[in-house]
Amino acid sequence: MKNNDAHSLLVVGSLAFDSIETPTGKADDILGGSVSFFSYAASFFTKPRLVAAVGEDFPAEHRTMLAGRGIDLSGLSVEPGKTFRWKGRYHKNMNNRDTLEVHLNVLEHFDPKLPESFRHSSHVFLANSRPATQLKVLEQVKAPKLIMADTMDLWIREFRDELLALLPKIDGLFLNDSEAQLLTGHDNLITAGHAVRKMGPKFVVLKKGEHGAMLISQDGVFVIPAFPTETVVDPTGAGDSFAGGIMGYLASTDDQPPGRLRRAMAYGTVIASLTVEDFGLDRLKRTERKEIDDRLSWYQKMLEF
Amino acid sequence: MKNNDAHSLLVVGSLAFDSIETPTGKADDILGGSVSFFSYAASFFTKPRLVAAVGEDFPAEHRTMLAGRGIDLSGLSVEPGKTFRWKGRYHKNMNNRDTLEVHLNVLEHFDPKLPESFRHSSHVFLANSRPATQLKVLEQVKAPKLIMADTMDLWIREFRDELLALLPKIDGLFLNDSEAQLLTGHDNLITAGHAVRKMGPKFVVLKKGEHGAMLISQDGVFVIPAFPTETVVDPTGAGDSFAGGIMGYLASTDDQPPGRLRRAMAYGTVIASLTVEDFGLDRLKRTERKEIDDRLSWYQKMLEF
Numbered sequence: 001m002k003n004n005d006a007h008s009l010l011v012v013g014s015l016a017f018d019s020i021e022t023p024t025g026k027a028d029d030i031l032g033g034s035v036s037f038f039s040y041a042a043s044f045f046t047k048p049r050l051v052a053a054v055g056e057d058f059p060a061e062h063r064t065m066l067a068g069r070g071i072d073l074s075g076l077s078v079e080p081g082k083t084f085r086w087k088g089r090y091h092k093n094m095n096n097r098d099t100l101e102v103h104l105n106v107l108e109h110f111d112p113k114l115p116e117s118f119r120h121s122s123h124v125f126l127a128n129s130r131p132a133t134q135l136k137v138l139e140q141v142k143a144p145k146l147i148m149a150d151t152m153d154l155w156i157r158e159f160r161d162e163l164l165a166l167l168p169k170i171d172g173l174f175l176n177d178s179e180a181q182l183l184t185g186h187d188n189l190i191t192a193g194h195a196v197r198k199m200g201p202k203f204v205v206l207k208k209g210e211h212g213a214m215l216i217s218q219d220g221v222f223v224i225p226a227f228p229t230e231t232v233v234d235p236t237g238a239g240d241s242f243a244g245g246i247m248g249y250l251a252s253t254d255d256q257p258p259g260r261l262r263r264a265m266a267y268g269t270v271i272a273s274l275t276v277e278d279f280g281l282d283r284l285k286r287t288e289r290k291e292i293d294d295r296l297s298w299y300q301k302m303l304e305f
Numbered sequence: 306m307k308n309n310d311a312h313s314l315l316v317v318g319s320l321a322f323d324s325i326e327t328p329t330g331k332a333d334d335i336l337g338g339s340v341s342f343f344s345y346a347a348s349f350f351t352k353p354r355l356v357a358a359v360g361e362d363f364p365a366e367h368r369t370m371l372a373g374r375g376i377d378l379s380g381l382s383v384e385p386g387k388t389f390r391w392k393g394r395y396h397k398n399m400n401n402r403d404t405l406e407v408h409l410n411v412l413e414h415f416d417p418k419l420p421e422s423f424r425h426s427s428h429v430f431l432a433n434s435r436p437a438t439q440l441k442v443l444e445q446v447k448a449p450k451l452i453m454a455d456t457m458d459l460w461i462r463e464f465r466d467e468l469l470a471l472l473p474k475i476d477g478l479f480l481n482d483s484e485a486q487l488l489t490g491h492d493n494l495i496t497a498g499h500a501v502r503k504m505g506p507k508f509v510v511l512k513k514g515e516h517g518a519m520l521i522s523q524d525g526v527f528v529i530p531a532f533p534t535e536t537v538v539d540p541t542g543a544g545d546s547f548a549g550g551i552m553g554y555l556a557s558t559d560d561q562p563p564g565r566l567r568r569a570m571a572y573g574t575v576i577a578s579l580t581v582e583d584f585g586l587d588r589l590k591r592t593e594r595k596e597i598d599d600r601l602s603w604y605q606k607m608l609e610f
Binding site for chain 1: 399493495496513515516517527530531535537607608610
């Protein structure tokens, strides 16, 4: 566990109360939001620094739980009003979902301010939010080693110019397959990935859900399957915990072996596979680092032939 | 190259003339059909034995080309009438296609008769055809070591009883993801794969197209991604050449290391990735075994982390 500046990981994004219905169960008002999943996943490797806004209704127990994982909450601001709420229902195949309700609440005017102690973070993750907001975060950090960002279809469609202004300023972009196609107009994901790289990022991580992920960089293409599991209880947070596993691992090590990003993606894959086995953070809360390493080693053997 | 009975591979299925339109090109009346792709792919490893029916219009050049690959054509019967024809058009994403024309011609009354010399084949592939026809082939073989079969949505929907009679008599079944879901009613592919195993086969190979493939057996689950490629000219024959690579490799070796089936699937993946790079068999015709092994070794390295 390292948390000096050279191995520091900053995440800026949302905390939320999620209400989720799946074909087999439901959960109400559980802790969600990109930074919950990201920072919890990353906390297996490092002590992430969190920036997010919550409302006055955000209970002390969540704060205690996150702090208990070594997550630095100096950037958690309590704003007048209520915490962001999301309600969604997953389809039978668990790959698609309908958003039933969104209450932005305090997120409506979210203007992230980084504590002075966070400005020299070496690794920065800009969780999904409006690209103009992500740009404001970048103005507050000093020479990070690695900046990665997530985005979504809404920003690609409605705030394309802002997104195009962000892309040259980041090292890596997370996109799911349909977002990559929407952003570039290319159906082939490798072609789409390279087209995104021409817009600025050095590398692109394409998320394909149950079909795994693809890394497109100057070194070419790396593809890994999802960790095979029959136990999909709640897919919420899979993408953010995938990203948290990747960046947590990268922030925790100075090693630069070839394949370091690939190993990071494997860790992300394994942590995401745990996340989906229960609602919200419940499965990760029952996880110790050893289980992650055991699953990684099984996964690694599976891919040998 | 082995072709004694202990390393012999029999394939029974169709030869066809295909007319194909893709978003970027077209080809008319080219050699297609499951056994073309399967036997050509397998011919990199062994000398397959082919059983199929063609019409009087089947040209000598195709016969010469197949024989030149060491494929045993003793089971190729010329029937009165014309060869099976298929015409199809691929959608922009190359994953879906519309069948524009089907002329069964000689296939309408295809009743495969195995030459005496084929009946002791050690490995048998029943390419996609009506399950009753596949069962008739099995009545003619003596104690093969490994029987695998392919099928399609039409048989699952319309001839389910015949298919259920076939399944306990085979070792392995190839299915694509939607067929597995149709056959079992399960969305999760691992669950679906295990449900298929309860119907008879010892293992199931689930084909996910651009997302790779999955092996479900008593040893659990093995998943591999597709070989990443931007060059998809014509996906026709990908599944049959995948199967041909798998069974060709299995028939060619006595080794039983753990992971032999996984290695076979990797070979199938690599050969399928070559097949789709041009129309019909054109790309495989320009391929030598060394290119396959080079691609396999690149692929193997890609999966290391």
